[in-house]
Structures are given as C-alpha cells and as structure tokens.
Amino acid sequence: MHTSLTCSSLSFSWADGTPVLDGLDISFGPGRTGLVGVNGAGKSTLLKLIAGELTPTEGTVRVAGEVGYLPQNVTLDTASKVDEALGIAARRAALHAIEAGDVAAEHFETIGDDWDVEERALALLGELGLGHIGLDRTTGELSGGESVLLRLAALLLRRPDVLLLDEPTNNLDLYARRRLYEAVRSWPGVMVVVSHDRDLLELVDQIADLRGGEVTWYGGNYSAYEAALATEQEAAERMVRVAEADLKRQKRELVEAHTKLARRTRYANKMYENKREPRAVMKLRKRSAQVSAGKHRIMHEEKLTAARERLDEAVEAVRDDDEIRVDLPYTAVPPGRTVLTLQDLELAHGARVRGGLELRGPERVALIGRNGAGKTTLLRTIAGELAPVSGLVAAHVPHRFLPQRLDVLDDGLTVAENVARFAPGATDNRVRARLARFLFRGARADQRAGTLSGGERFRAALAALMLAEPAPQLLMLDEPTNNLDLASVRQLTTALESYEGALLVAGHDLPFLESVGITRWLVVEEGELKEITPEDVRYSA
Known part of the structure; x- marks a missing residue:
C-alpha cells in the first residue's frame, strides 16, 4: 500500500x-x-x-x-x-x-x-x-x-x-x-x-x-x-474587466428601462385624464402598464444584482497581496556621515577586524560567510549585547538590531503594545496608524505576539524597530528572510526601499541581498572580516 x-x-x-x-x-x-x-x-x-x-x-x-x-x-x-x-x-x-x-x-x-x-x-x-x-x-x-x-x-x-x-x-x-x-x-x-x-x-x-x-x-x-498562477491571474483580471463592463451595461439598461416605463405611465395617465377611451379599457391599460413596469423593474434589478455578484466573484479571484508601505523620513543619513567605526576588533568567539573599518552614509552592507564564522557575534557586538575581547566598536547614530530569534517581542503583549514599548511617546492612534502600513490593521494589531506566524512575527518585530523613537539610522538584520514566505520577502524588500538609513544585513539569501541594493560586501572568513567584490560573493557565501 x-x-x-x-x-x-x-x-x-x-x-x-x-x-x-x-x-x-x-x-x-x-x-x-x-x-x-x-x-x-x-x-x-x-x-x-x-x-x-x-x-x-x-x-x-x-x-x-x-x-x-x-x-x-x-x-x-x-x-x-x-x-x-x-x-x-x-x-x-x-x-x-x-x-x-x-x-x-x-x-x-x-x-x-x-x-x-x-x-x-x-x-x-x-x-x-x-x-x-x-x-x-x-x-x-x-x-x-x-x-x-x-x-x-x-x-x-x-x-x-x-x-x-x-x-x-x-x-x-x-x-x-x-x-x-x-x-x-x-x-x-x-x-x-x-x-x-x-x-x-x-x-x-x-x-x-x-x-x-x-x-x-x-x-x-x-x-x-x-x-500557471500568472496565467490564472491574467484570466481573472480579464474576467474583472468583463464583469465591470457588464455591470455598467446593466446599470445603463436599468436606467433606460425606468425612463421608458416612466414615459408609458405618463401616457397612460394622460389618456385616463382625457377619457379618450372607455373607462373600463383605460383602467385595464393602466393596470397592465403597472404590472408590466413591475416585471421590467424586477427583471432589470435581478440582472443588475447578478452582474454585481459576477464582479465580486471575479475580483475575489484576483490576488491582492498587500505590500508594506512606510514613510520613514527620520531614518535618513547624510552621505559621508560616519555611521559605524570598528578598530582592531577581536570578538568573543575569535573573529577579528584587523585595522579599521567604517560605514558611511546610507550604505547597504551585506555580511556573509559560512555557518559559525561569527556573523551573528559581530552584529551582537555592534548592538552592544556582547563585549569585544579587545578593540573599538562605536555606532555614531541611533541603531537597532533584529536578531534571528525575533526575541525583541513580548509574547504576552499585543502587536500594538509591543510597538508602543519602543515608542513610548506615541499615542495609541499614531501607533495603530503606523502599524496599518505594516499590514496590522484593526483587530490584527490586537493579536498577541505569541500567536503570530513566523512571517507575521517578523513583520511585527520589524515594525517595532523601524517605528522606534529615536528612529534608527543604522538597522542591523540577522538572516531576515528566515521564516518568511516569498510574498513576505517581497514585502520586506519594499519596506527596506523606504528605509533611508544605513543597513547591515547578515544572510545567505543572495537573491534577497541583491534585491535590496547592497552597495558593499563583507565576508567573515578564516576568522577575519574582509571586503570582497560582488563577483566573489557566490564563492564565499
């Protein structure tokens, strides 16, 4: 079997x-x-x-x-x-x-x-x-x-x-x-x-x-x-256009039918008032006109209702995967401004940064390397979660770190309450208005963090950090596409397009890294942080 x-x-x-x-x-x-x-x-x-x-x-x-x-x-x-x-x-x-x-x-x-x-x-x-x-x-x-x-x-x-x-x-x-x-x-x-x-x-x-x-x-x-999905969606969008045209036609025919019936009614009333025909005949004509008008009205209204239902069904067949849309003007970093300085750094688990390394302006830097090379350790050290063994780490702008574990959220609090923790000066209405742009609308903002899916949890954590006060001008992400479906990866890419600060992303998802406009590639290799060319990336990731 x-x-x-x-x-x-x-x-x-x-x-x-x-x-x-x-x-x-x-x-x-x-x-x-x-x-x-x-x-x-x-x-x-x-x-x-x-x-x-x-x-x-x-x-x-x-x-x-x-x-x-x-x-x-x-x-x-x-x-x-x-x-x-x-x-x-x-x-x-x-x-x-x-x-x-x-x-x-x-x-x-x-x-x-x-x-x-x-x-x-x-x-x-x-x-x-x-x-x-x-x-x-x-x-x-x-x-x-x-x-x-x-x-x-x-x-x-x-x-x-x-x-x-x-x-x-x-x-x-x-x-x-x-x-x-x-x-x-x-x-x-x-x-x-x-x-x-x-x-x-x-x-x-x-x-x-x-x-x-x-x-x-x-x-x-x-x-x-x-x-197959693209073919389906093309057909669905065509059906929407057909259904919209049909709905317009039914509305037009209903108006025309009302106009014709109104003319007939006025004519029948005029004949009745002028008494040009026998009274019994005129009453019969008037009653017949009313019955006919009722049937026509019902018929056209039924057609209009059916057209609306066809349009609703056609619209429902078209996928409408929302995108995260955020406006983050306070995250902007002027070109040339020093954002981060690393000098002769030795990390807790052995990786080193020999000499000096600086991030300037709104650079978008990818941090790659084998598992266990020390990428997460470096990000946690920059974020202040780990102390370096020796050397200097200095972030010169407000910064936030989103770890793989997404443990910045309190599972017992709602999404709105979690975001409010990072922006204590914001009103509830302001928090909810901003959350709506991260696709947490209405009751979704009141869902407890512990019940969120992996992708929803990531979106909530990203919202908490990007809407924090003061606004982060250096955003560090550790394997951000983990737990995200392909639609959510596109949403994340869209959100990061709105971000105007410096970006430091550790990851192995090369298509994603390329999609967010990485301007500089760093690799942790053989215990050292090195800069490499885009051509060398696939051999080092």
Whole structure:
C-alpha cells in the first residue's frame, strides 16, 4: 500500500480563539510537495498538527506510516553527544560492548539487525557535510546550521515514511543548502516542505497553495506554479474587466428601462385624464402598464444584482497581496556621515577586524560567510549585547538590531503594545496608524505576539524597530528572510526601499541581498572580516 497522509475537516484555533484552519481537507501522496501560501495561512500549524505537536480543534489526521518532522527552530540538548542526537547511542554502545567481548543477550537485542548503524551514521554525516564533527562531540559545540543538518540526519537515519520540513534552509549557508538539496532530491517517500527558498522549491513535484483556508494544487515545481498562477491571474483580471463592463451595461439598461416605463405611465395617465377611451379599457391599460413596469423593474434589478455578484466573484479571484508601505523620513543619513567605526576588533568567539573599518552614509552592507564564522557575534557586538575581547566598536547614530530569534517581542503583549514599548511617546492612534502600513490593521494589531506566524512575527518585530523613537539610522538584520514566505520577502524588500538609513544585513539569501541594493560586501572568513567584490560573493557565501 502506498504511503499516504490525509487530513479531514481539520480545524485549529489558538487558545485565545484566533482561528487558523477551518474544515481543511487535504491529502498528500508519494513524492515531494511544496506547501506555499502567505504568512499566517497556517502552513507551519498544519505541519505541527500532522506531526502531532498540536491537537486539532476538530477533524482528523490519518497517516499510513511513520512521520518525521523538522521544525523551523531546531533546539538540541547542548550537553548531549552527536550519537544521542542521532538516536543511535544505545545501539552504538551495545555494538562497542560486543566488540570488546561482552556477549550479553541485551546487547544483541538492542542492536537487532542494525549492525552497520555506526557506518551508516558516519556516511550520512559525510553526505550532509558533517563528517568532521564525528559521533562523540557534544551538540553544544555545533553552529545553528550544523544543528539543523544534524536533526535532518537523525530523521534520515530513521527513514520515516513521511518527512515534514518547515523552512529547512533557515540558518544554512550555501554549502550546507546544497547538501540538503541532494537529500531532498533522493528522498523516496512522502515529503511536504514549507520554504521560502526558491532553489529548494524548484526540486518539488507539485505545489499545494494554501490560501483562505483552501488548497489549490499545481503540478510541477515552483517555476511551473508561477507560470500557471500568472496565467490564472491574467484570466481573472480579464474576467474583472468583463464583469465591470457588464455591470455598467446593466446599470445603463436599468436606467433606460425606468425612463421608458416612466414615459408609458405618463401616457397612460394622460389618456385616463382625457377619457379618450372607455373607462373600463383605460383602467385595464393602466393596470397592465403597472404590472408590466413591475416585471421590467424586477427583471432589470435581478440582472443588475447578478452582474454585481459576477464582479465580486471575479475580483475575489484576483490576488491582492498587500505590500508594506512606510514613510520613514527620520531614518535618513547624510552621505559621508560616519555611521559605524570598528578598530582592531577581536570578538568573543575569535573573529577579528584587523585595522579599521567604517560605514558611511546610507550604505547597504551585506555580511556573509559560512555557518559559525561569527556573523551573528559581530552584529551582537555592534548592538552592544556582547563585549569585544579587545578593540573599538562605536555606532555614531541611533541603531537597532533584529536578531534571528525575533526575541525583541513580548509574547504576552499585543502587536500594538509591543510597538508602543519602543515608542513610548506615541499615542495609541499614531501607533495603530503606523502599524496599518505594516499590514496590522484593526483587530490584527490586537493579536498577541505569541500567536503570530513566523512571517507575521517578523513583520511585527520589524515594525517595532523601524517605528522606534529615536528612529534608527543604522538597522542591523540577522538572516531576515528566515521564516518568511516569498510574498513576505517581497514585502520586506519594499519596506527596506523606504528605509533611508544605513543597513547591515547578515544572510545567505543572495537573491534577497541583491534585491535590496547592497552597495558593499563583507565576508567573515578564516576568522577575519574582509571586503570582497560582488563577483566573489557566490564563492564565499
């Protein structure tokens, strides 16, 4: 029997009553499925429901086989060893005991038929670019990207029938991403992947578009999906134009019909007043004219109502993904003004800045490099969260730092309350007016931060920092496209187009970095911060 995964009448709401899914029906069969949709559509929630990490409010999840789940935010016990994280510690210990001459029956029971478990684990680690870490190191020594790959290795060793991946390339450098792509290509079972990584979505067999609580299926990879969607949208926009023209025609015909009927009524009244025909005939003509007028009026009004409904349906079929629009005049930095100075800097984890480095004016600087190279450490040091071992760090303008964890938000507060913390002098009306430009309108501004999706949480954190007082003239972002769908990445790009200050962005998403107009590229490599040319970027990211 083929492995399958079916969700029937699936509903879920957060504890405060905020609905996420309502009566969703969806099935996944063999092959790789890319699950896409705007942030807040319920993609991550759906994966958690399938994985059993959340309990549905209503409905059922049926899976034929074992489920493996890689969440957005991977956390490992930092004191555990690699073999424990892989789930093979007991079998490995039993194997070593037997090799040392201990032939107790429990060792053979523990191993079962898995005599090559250690070789398979080491081979898999090598395939994922983790061959250097071995099985005896503690996971606390690993970088964020290595932790993600280690969790993936544990899943691949288990060989589950269904594999769920939620933003698996978050925190991965380009080298690690290529390793993950190979694992995805060779996956033989059911796979459902949520990602904003365009290259990863090019590897799927089909796209499931979750929108408005319903799923639309598209065959092929993300490029095929985009092409099909573009064709659909062109047709939908044509239907809107046709429906608008039809509505105008129906309105015109209704006016013309009223005019004709008014003329007939005036004529019938005039004939009645002049008594040119027998009284009974005139009464019959008048009554007939009234009945006819009523029928015509009802007919044209029904046509007008039907035309309005067709227009509403046509408009609903056209996607209207809002864009963040902000006006931030106080973030402007004059050209040539020194924004940041680094001098003979040594960071807490060993990276160095030899000599001096300055950021001037509204420069847009990308900070790239392998996982664990020290990019986040450098940003946290500039932000004042970490003290340098030696050297000088001086930010000469108001600055803000948005970390990967998005922990600038208080989960117990609403979006509006969180923003108000950063701008205590702003009125509630001003906060809400500004939040509306970040797409938090009306009741959305009163949603608690703890219930937001990854993309919504990022948008709320970005709003809090960009609307802060004083306005930041240096904005530092650490892996900002993590947890964002492709529509939200476009929204972020639009928001940053409005930002007039200096920008320092650490990341591996080269298409995004190129889209925000990076003017300067820095790489942390072999423990040093260096400036490189745009041509060298893809070899260093």
